[in-house]
Amino acid sequence: MPEKLFPNITSPEINDYCKALSSMPSPILQELDMMSQTTDKPQMISGAYLGSLLSMLSKMLRPLTILELGTFTGYGTLCLAEGLQDNGLIYTIEKNSELEGYANEVFGKAGIDDQIVQHIGDAAEIIPTIEETFDLVFIDAAKRQYIKYFDLVLPKMKSGGIIIADNVLWKGKVASDDNDKLGQGLDAFNRYVNAHAEVENVLLPIDDGLHLIRKI
Numbered sequence: 001m002p003e004k005l006f007p008n009i010t011s012p013e014i015n016d017y018c019k020a021l022s023s024m025p026s027p028i029l030q031e032l033d034m035m036s037q038t039t040d041k042p043q044m045i046s047g048a049y050l051g052s053l054l055s056m057l058s059k060m061l062r063p064l065t066i067l068e069l070g071t072f073t074g075y076g077t078l079c080l081a082e083g084l085q086d087n088g089l090i091y092t093i094e095k096n097s098e099l100e101g102y103a104n105e106v107f108g109k110a111g112i113d114d115q116i117v118q119h120i121g122d123a124a125e126i127i128p129t130i131e132e133t134f135d136l137v138f139i140d141a142a143k144r145q146y147i148k149y150f151d152l153v154l155p156k157m158k159s160g161g162i163i164i165a166d167n168v169l170w171k172g173k174v175a176s177d178d179n180d181k182l183g184q185g186l187d188a189f190n191r192y193v194n195a196h197a198e199v200e201n202v203l204l205p206i207d208d209g210l211h212l213i214r215k216i
């Protein structure tokens with residue numbers, strides 16, 4: 001399976017150990033991972049390790065409604081779908097229309113296309129048009145927009161609902177002196193969430209950094 005390009009925020013040994021002793025993704029996810037390597041930006045995919053965590057969290061929460069920002073090839077969507085209730089729905093938003101056919105094919109192959117509502121366009125514009133309340137939200141689209149996404153989705157979350165935001169440690173840069181513009185935005189997001197009165201949160205040094213946020 002292809003290796004992801006993120007550096008090891010913890011240590012290479014711990015990273016390898018955790019990955020080696022975590023459950024393998026399903027054959028269809030493995031196939032999708034290989035297929036995604038032929039896209040322009042294969043590093044965009046969540047991949048086996050983060051995907052297994054998304055799947056595990058979704059299975060623990062058993063959500064009825066999920067929102068994903070940033071579909072890419074549908075890997076995260078399929079992982080999140082593993083915990084979805086039988087009558088549940090996943091809304092997923094992707095701005096790059098070239099990826100639509102890709103994800104459609106994958107969702108059909110997995111036999112869950114009737115549980116997925118795909119939107120093509122800018123997430124910040126589409127979120128307000130979706131009339132739904134969410135149990136689980138995965139924020140994984142434009143890194144500069146995370147505070148905006150958070151403010152847009154929070155009123156649509158049920159009490160006890162969970163937001164998972166990816167890449168929030170930005171290759172470890174958020175905690176270093178050579179942080180870049182995107183990292184500064186993610187640092188601002190992490191601080192914003194931590195100070196927000198309507199949520200409780202925990203930051204995890206997993207993969208490129210995950211922010212787990214629970215609406216009180």
Ligand SMILES: C[S@@+](CC[C@H](N)C(=O)[O-])C[C@H]1O[C@@H](n2cnc3c(N)ncnc32)[C@H](O)[C@@H]1O
Nearest residue numbers: 044045046070072075076094095122123141142
């Ligand atoms: C990291 S990838 C998503 C990976 C996917 N969630 C997964 O688990 O494999 C980020 C995706 O967000 C999309 N994106 C970037 N800006 C966006 C925006 N403003 N609105 C919607 N999608 C956006 C990109 O085109 C890209 O496909």
